[in-house]
Every structure is written in structure tokens, then in C-alpha cells.
Amino acid sequence: MENNNLPRRKFLSNIAITGAGFVLGLPQIANASDNGKPALLGGPKAHPGGYSGWPLFDSTEEKAVMDVLKSGTWGRLGGNVVSNFEKAYSEMLGVKHTLGVSSGTSALTTILGAMDLGPGDEAIIPVYTFIATYNVIVLNYALPILVDTDIESFQIDAGKVEAAITPQTKLIMPVHIGGTPADLDKLMAIAQKTRIPLIEDACQAHLAEWKGKKVGSYGLAGAFSFQASKNLNCAEGGAITTNDSDFAQTCYRFHNQGQGGHTTAYTPGTGTRATNLRLTEFQGNLLLAQMTRLQAQAKRRAENAAYLSAQLKEIKGIYPAKMYEGTTLSAFHLYMFRYDRQHFDGLSRETFLKALQAEGVPCSEGYGQMNRDTYVTGLAQNKHYLKIYGEKTMREWLERNQCPQNDKLTGEQAVWFFQNMLLGSHTDMDQIAAAIRKIKKNAKALAKL
Template identity: 40%
Template sequence: MKRLDGKPCYPTWPSSGALESTYLNEVLNSGKWGGSGGSYLPDYKHKIPEFEEKFARFQDADHGVTVVNGTLAITVALQAAGVKPLDEVIMPPYTFIATATSALLFGAIPVFVDVEEDTLLIDPEKVEQAITPKTKAIVAVHIGGTPADLDRLKEIAEKNDLVLIEDAAQAVGAEWKGQGVGAIGDLGTFSFQSSKNLTSGEGGIILSNNKKLADKAWSLANVGRVRDGSWYQHEEIGWNLRMTEFQAAILLGQMSRLENQIELRNRNAKLFTELLSSVEGIQLFKEDSRVTRNGYHLFMFYLDKALSDRVDKSQFVKMLSEQGVPSSTGYTAINKYDSIIRSIKEWTGKEPDFHCPIAEQMGDRQVVWITHTVLLGDEKGIVYAAEAIKNVVQSYL
């Protein structure tokens, strides 16, 4: 399908169908709207536990705990794993600010470790070098839907008695060696914010194969209650971080199309890769054979050093957008954010100094994002987008 100007018409996001409407009406008529309490319809099937079980199974996890958003999913995961104020949490700087603020929210200290240039994922060898007696956790961010090196990170975590948490906000459906991400570390977290590949507008979930950790996460998100305990049995200090039945209803509807969407994104990404692999001036990120399925929340590439020295990345993306290709300049390295530096200093009394030149250079000058809506289009749309990228690059050569 094309617009009147001849440019492809990529799908809008989020998308919905009749199933979401059916489930939402079931919730509306049930009297069970929130994340606690029962329904006045005896045959009503509660949507939150149904979704938690279904999504956990989809990602190969034993337990799922829904929460209000992906940021607090990481906060709860950290606290469930025993991370305390002033404990250090190693994470990459090429990520959304929420990865860091989820720790800073309760005084845990982000320690930024640089990424690998050919993957944009946290560098495991630099992780090992950054471990101190204060380190309690590693957060592996699966940026754009591509899993980090979970074999090596898990090895490092186990060797040093650290918790490994997967920030899989962008990686719904991704697999590492045939296993769903989010179920490989001690805990995994996902976001269902509006732009995500599975969305209810807002929302998140924590996965784990460890029942004790999952029960602790559930308690923290349910005002310190105990699963199967009495209503006023509060054995932890927790908060009300529950998802609503309305959000779970939408997510259940969304899941009915998820598998087909993941397959389509991967098929189109493969074609995109083939079309862009020989374009002078840009580089594609390395593909790891252990990634048996990519989540493809984003299709990312980067301008090579020679081109990025001459190109204003914002202008590059503007030119792509003018040709009808949804794109973005993406993140800048959050280790340089004044708000984060200031917050770390407030907690520790010290000015932090993180050396992450790859993430800083890539974020500032080189990485370009193509949104996942392009990957939900048809082959003609992929061919058009690849040609548009090539044309913009050639205009600088």
C-alpha cells in the first residue's frame, strides 16, 4: 500500500482487533477491574493471572509477576534479589534512562560499563573488570531486541556470586540458544509501554524460574502481602504496583497476533540486512549465531567513522523521515546525563567518572534506528526503505 505521494504506508502502532474489545468488555462487566479482589460474576476468568501464565510460558519462564511499568519491574527485580541502597549495579550506558533510574529510585548505584562496538551490547570482559566488593547485580540490556551475551554474563555472575537481571524491555519473543530471554538470568523484566512490540499502553512484567524470587517480587508489588496469605498479612514493606485487569485484557488480545508479528519482523529484517549489507558508508551490527530469534523492536545500523565525521546524524534521520521512512537518532549514552551524575553524587557523596567512549561516540554520532513498524510492512516497503537509506548515504559521498 502506498500514499498519494508514492511513498509506502507503513503500519501504525499500536494495533488492535476484535479480541481486545471482547476481553475489555468482559472486564468491564465483571466488576473485577483492579489487580486485587474478586469478581461478582462466578464464571469470570481473571485476566491478570491468565496473562502472567501465558506470557511466562511464551518466554520459557516458570513464574510471571505483572507490575505497572517496565521501570518499576527492574526496581522490584533488584529488590527481590536482595540489592540494597548503595549496592552497585553494573549496566550498559546505551539504554533508556529507566535502566539507571530503576536502581537510583531506592539508592542502588549504577556502574556504567561500555558496550561492544559491533553489537552495541554490554561488553562482558569490561563487566568483569568493573566488579568491586560493593557489586551486587548485573543488568544485561537486550537493546533493540537483540540478546546480550548471556552465556558469558551468567558465567561472570555465578563466579562472583552476583544477581543477573535481564532488561528485556525491547526483546519480547527473543531467544538465546532456543530459550526465551527473561528466563535465563535470575530475573527478567519487560515493558508494555505504548511503543513496545507487545503493549497495553503502560505495564510491565517480571519473570523468573526461581519461585522464591518470584514470590518476593509479587510481595513487593502487592504491598508486602504473602501469596495465599490473609488480606492484611503484610510481611514485607511493599507498594501497590499492580497492573489492572483492563491492561491484562489488552495484552491477551495482543498475544493472539504476537507470534506472527515476530516471524514477520524477523523475515523483513533478514531482507533488510541483505539489502543494506553492501551499502558504502554504513555498518550493520554483528549477528551472533546463539541468538536463535531476535525481538526486533528496532532495526539498527551505524554510520561508519568516515561518514559520521562528516554527517550530522539528526540531519541524516530528518532526510530519511522526509522520504517516508520512520527513523530516529536513538539514545545518547546515559552515563553523561547530568540528572544521573547528580543523583549518584547525592547518594554517594562522590562525583562518578565513567569511561564509556564507544557508547558515547555511537550514541552521539553513529547509531540510527528504524522503527519496528517498518518491519511490519511488506517486502516492497523494506526495499523502499533500504533504497532511501542508500540514497541519503550517497548524498554525502
């Protein structure tokens, strides 16, 4: 079976060829069009071909779905496929327990439910993240405390976390944005000093490592997403990882209507709140199928990212996202860099992105300013929050959420490439760099558009 955009045989062939080039150090030929007219001005595209489609699949996934279909057991209750996935994922990440759930958001919801987060509590999260990180806090009527961004890494600024802690702080929840670890040494030190649990939102960070150890194994628990765009996906799904056996059982009960435990033996329901966030057998088997190529894909992304970064660092005004010293592997769900218009004759980021897209290079400006979004600021007028916290506290909450570095990053600098782009060849990376060089050379002309 072929992927919807790229035949699997061709994809694997490309990997084999470019992998040989990487190992042997064969010269890479830059696209000749990097010195020509930008595509936005009528010139040829620097990257005329396409990128790998996503997801990649073959008969392995087809068999996984059909096996569950024919088994007649489609849900995890009574089945064993989800349990098999949980064991395999635990082994891959080096953790004691994995719990499959219905989404990355469900993973966070389950963790916070197991922690009994509720009204009057505060949770520290980064301002630069997907809205789900915020949503799971407010669904529990707790206060999300947004911490500014380290503009060089795109990650939460660990140096500003301790100042955000109050007696009401219930948890610290960094996000490994783009699949690159946040500064776990500093964050774990704060968590240990204050005795506040650290929860890793690792939804984008499958197989990422900090000092040779997989993320999702450092805090009390980690949350992963298997949504359709993720490096490991089953359309919708998620997982919780933890080394705390008691917490694993509490999470199981919460995601299973308060009933049962994370063992083969039945245990009675406990607690007072729970819901149904179970993963299906179909999703579990799709994940097992996708896992057969996950490590090879992670290696390919890391190699291509390093190769691309070496070229982009030579272009003034382009700054690949910094990785902290403890990072031994990034998942590169996103390839992120900063764009400085001053080195591009004042060319706006908006036009820079349009020019890149015209060159055949998909890109995005990434996340916006969550702390200024009316969806978020409107919380200060939410009737339930006003009843719980009062007007004064909610006004102060808005003031606490000022994030000037994030404003600068999101307002004019951030640029994203996507994980499937890093599954191509070194020639693809050469052409991305060539496109940016061509745009820079012609920035004055492009600025007149």
C-alpha cells in the same frame, strides 16, 4: 474495526502477499527513485506510502476490554484475568512464574525491592539504555555502575563487566537493547563465577531467544515492559519472569504492599518495604488479546529485518547491528545500524537523518550519552548520596563511568528504525534501502544544505 492508520484487512493482506514472495523467492523490484534526486532536494520520496500504525487491534481487543468492564471486577484482587495472563505468558516463554505489574519500570523496581537493594550497594548496568534502567537503581540509593558498549552490537560489552565488579556489587543487569539478546553466555559465566545474580532487563525483547530459549529465563529474573510502543502492549504494564519459586513469592509480596504470596493461599506479610505495583484486569485482558498475534508479528519482523540487512550490508558505510552467535531470534523492537559519514562524502549524521525522513523513512539517532547527561552526573552532588557515600566516592564514581565506545556510537554513528516499520512488505524494505542509496549518491549536494 480499523487501526488508526492501516485497515486490518489491508495489513493482513500485505503480510500474506509479501509472505508468499518471501517463501517463493519472488523477485523484489527496487524503487526507481533510488537513482533520482533526494526528496530533501526536491525529488520524489523513495517511500511515498505510510507504515503500519501501532498498536494494531480489532474486535478481539474490544471484546477483551468490554468483558472486564461488564464483569465488575476491574482490579486483580478478586479477579482471575491477570492470573490467566500470567499463566499464558509463562507458557509462551517457558518459565515457571510470571508476575504482572504496572510497568516495565515497576518490574525492575519489584525485582530490586525483592533483592533488598539499598544504600552502599552497586549495580552493573549498560550505559546504552533507556533511563529507567538507571532510575530504578538510584531510587534505592544504590550506585549504578555504567559499563561501556560493544559498538558493533549496541549491547553492553560483556568483556568489560568483570572489571567493573567490586565487593559492593549486588547484581549484574544487562539490557537486551532493541530486542536483541546481550551476550548471555559470557554474562552468565561471570554471574556464576562471582555468584552475583544476573537480572535480565528484557523490556524490549518479547519472544527474543538465546540458543532457542526465551530471554527472561536465564537470570534470577527478567523484566518486560508492555508500554504503548512495545511489541506486546497494553498502554502501560509490565511483567517479571523467574524460575525461582521463592523469589516469585517475594516479588508478589513486594508489589502487593508486602501482603500475600504468589499462590492461591494467603500468606502473611513479610519484609519491611513494599508498595502497590499491581496490574489491572483491563490490562491483563488486553495483553491476552494482543498475544494472539504476537508470534506472527515476531516472525514478520525477523523476516523483514533479515531481508533489509542483506541489502544494507551491501552499502559501504552502513553496518546493521551485530547479533551474537547465540541469538536465535531477535524481537527487533528496534532495527539498529551504524552510519559512517566517511563513506558518504562526509555527510553528517544529522543531515543523513533529515534526508531519510524526507524520503518517508522515520528514523532516530537513538539513545544519548547517559554518563555525560547532567541528569545522571548530578547524582554526584545529590545530598543523600553525599551523606551515604561521601564526596571522594562520588568523584570516583564519575571517573568510573567513562565510556569511550559509547561516546563514539551515540555521538556520530547510531541510527534506529522502529518495530512497526518491520511489519510492512518487502517493497517497504526495498524502498528503505533505495532511500539510503539515493542519499549516498547525492551526499555531496546534501552536505551543502
